[in-house]
Amino acid sequence: MSGGGSKEYFDKVSGEWDRMQQGFFSEAVRDKAISTAQVEGNETAIDLGAGSGFVTEALLEKGLNVIAIDQSSEMIDVLQKKFDNSTKLDCRQGNAENLPIENDVAEYVFGNMYLHHVEDPLEAIKEAVRTLKKGGKLIITDLYEHNYDFLRIEHHDRWLGFKRNDVAQWFRQAGLKNVTVTSVGESCCAQSECSDNYADINIFLAYGER
Helix, strand or coil: CCCCCHHHHHHHHHHHHHHHHHHHCCCCCCCCHHHHHHCCCCCCCEECCCCCHHHHHHHHHCCCEEEEECCHHHHHHHHHHHCCCCCCEEEEECCECCCCCCCCEEEEEECCCHHCCCCHHHHHHHHHHEEEEEEEEEEEEEEEECCCCCHHCCCCCEEEECCCCHHHHHHHHHEEEEEEEEEEEEEEEEEEECCCCCCEEEEEEEEECC
């Protein structure tokens, strides 16, 4: 969600992202994240690296007010058209380490597959926590550490996943409590466009409360 290379990549694929994402992982990933957060309607959730609205869509269906953030203006355009300028949706273009959001505004912050695109994961997590109300919940779903290097080139991933202990430590350093990092029980899969390489990576769910 930050960095020139990934921004251009997501601008380019914005129109195809819904179709592409369906091949990467299932709706079970967002369902697990939302059920873990125990969301309630009419509260406010932030969707970091919202893309074309994979998580945003489910949050809106549950009656939440959603602030969707993405670095790609093209993705923001797709989001706004997809949800027909919903009065419950506020789309903003922004960077993970410098979010265009005030302090203490949301009950929930979700980040699905955005962390491996940021330059500084700890700073991005601290910035996410800043936007949470006291007692608010941060839920990040992303990739465990892996060695599929082709994803750096083809998908502009900055990080080849993360170690469980590192993510838990970052959450605690950002001031969160009741931190857990567990397996979602789902994989992220991607076929290389340039070789026979095929990535099959376990997905984690990191949770913490402000």
